[in-house]
Amino acid sequence: MKVCKFGGSSVKNSTQIKKIVDIVKRDEKRQVIVVSAPGRDEEYDEKITDHLLNLATEGSHFLEQKIEISTKNSFDAIMKKYEKLCDDLSIQKKKILDALKKDLTSCDLKDDKKQAFFLSRGEHYNAKIIADYMKKVGLNIKLMLPEDFGFILDNEYTDGKVQPQTYDNIKKHFTLKDDEKVIVPGFYGVTPKGEISVMSRGGSDLTGGELAYALDADMYENWTDTNGVYEVDPRVIPDAKVIPRLTFKELRLLSSKGFNVFHFNAMLNCKKSKIPIRVRNTNNPTNKGTLILSERVPMEKLVGVAKLDNMASIHIQKDMLGEEIGFTAELLKIFGEFHINTYHYPTDKDDLAILVEQEDLKGNINNLRREIDKRLKPDNIFVTYSLSVITLVGIGLKEDSFTIVDAIAALKENNIAFEMFDMSPSKISFHIGVAQNISDIALETLYDKLLAKENNCIC
Numbered sequence: 001m002k003v004c005k006f007g008g009s010s011v012k013n014s015t016q017i018k019k020i021v022d023i024v025k026r027d028e029k030r031q032v033i034v035v036s037a038p039g040r041d042e043e044y045d046e047k048i049t050d051h052l053l054n055l056a057t058e059g060s061h062f063l064e065q066k067i068e069i070s071t072k073n074s075f076d077a078i079m080k081k082y083e084k085l086c087d088d089l090s091i092q093k094k095k096i097l098d099a100l101k102k103d104l105t106s107c108d109l110k111d112d113k114k115q116a117f118f119l120s121r122g123e124h125y126n127a128k129i130i131a132d133y134m135k136k137v138g139l140n141i142k143l144m145l146p147e148d149f150g151f152i153l154d155n156e157y158t159d160g161k162v163q164p165q166t167y168d169n170i171k172k173h174f175t176l177k178d179d180e181k182v183i184v185p186g187f188y189g190v191t192p193k194g195e196i197s198v199m200s201r202g203g204s205d206l207t208g209g210e211l212a213y214a215l216d217a218d219m220y221e222n223w224t225d226t227n228g229v230y231e232v233d234p235r236v237i238p239d240a241k242v243i244p245r246l247t248f249k250e251l252r253l254l255s256s257k258g259f260n261v262f263h264f265n266a267m268l269n270c271k272k273s274k275i276p277i278r279v280r281n282t283n284n285p286t287n288k289g290t291l292i293l294s295e296r297v298p299m300e301k302l303v304g305v306a307k308l309d310n311m312a313s314i315h316i317q318k319d320m321l322g323e324e325i326g327f328t329a330e331l332l333k334i335f336g337e338f339h340i341n342t343y344h345y346p347t348d349k350d351d352l353a354i355l356v357e358q359e360d361l362k363g364n365i366n367n368l369r370r371e372i373d374k375r376l377k378p379d380n381i382f383v384t385y386s387l388s389v390i391t392l393v394g395i396g397l398k399e400d401s402f403t404i405v406d407a408i409a410a411l412k413e414n415n416i417a418f419e420m421f422d423m424s425p426s427k428i429s430f431h432i433g434v435a436q437n438i439s440d441i442a443l444e445t446l447y448d449k450l451l452a453k454e455n456n457c458i459c
């Protein structure tokens, strides 16, 4: 049995919904279908989930992003979208639209609870419409709502975490015969008291991952609008290829560095149970996409190169720092007190640098410096902004760590200076820091040199 999750772009209008029906019909193992709310339909349109949040926050959601869309406009956009879906798919609309309107106009919940309830309506009504359409075209499909089978989340309301009883509830309620299918709205669940709660944004991925885990699926298919996970950001390298197979660990290393394929937490339980995940394209369903596995035999040294921009380095200098026990621990504690996530720690006897996202220093840097000065009394603190960290990833690197030499030689040939170098203890990734203004060139150089077939094979 396969669990298939269709993201916002795959269910954004009737044309896309017809495509997903074809996909579901093409493989009888596709029995559990998870759907998102309709995504962006045209270039300047907003996602239904954002309109719902705008409504719940009385217009401040879009205002914060300097987008001028009133609550009235959001309400109209939502109602129009669902009405059009019903009309285009020729399904009964009155009951659905009346219920949606009632939910959006007579809700007396407040703050987070109100936001969670409104946010959940996107998936809730989309799943109802798609279920009706699937029945109409002859699929033996049942709508399973998270509030009915008990997809239990904690009380965080807008950042709910799945509770353990959810897995038993799924096992109990999802007993499927061969030709039966179920459709589940993603993204939301209920608190133990039965109030609606949502997971973090993109949470339908998590619904799919948890269903695949609880049902011990053979495969979790994540249908989206790209052909899979690319070796390198295709916005920088337009002819970048899709990675056919990679491990969870490799994807984790790539996705933590700017590859945002899907919600990483969605993979955790699949990884634990060795359930493979395949990322596929709804608009190109014959393409095999990217398969994500627990283990694989590497044929190549590298699977991909990622780049994280807008990093800053905080370099601390102090004579005899190396002999001061507890110095690093205290420094990291200070960063923690400022809620700043830290990455990479190049060190030497009397020098230590910490890389952070420069956004996190905004409004903080003077106080942070003051605190470091007061508690650690360094001789100097140097802050460098606008750095990029390029990360090369592949389990094959373990077999050939001299790939590093090729990387550095390629940078040298092209006169690209680097600011930092760091190899991970697992030996399956290494990181090169460069000035952001030359980072695209550096990325291209490393990609051309290292991912070209003849240089990337473990021979």
Ligand code: ASP
Residues within 6 Å of the ligand: 007, 008, 036, 037, 047, 049, 050, 122, 186, 187, 200, 201, 202, 203, 204, 205
């Ligand atoms: N609709 C929600 C969002 O836009 C959840 C999802 O699509 O996964 O974040």
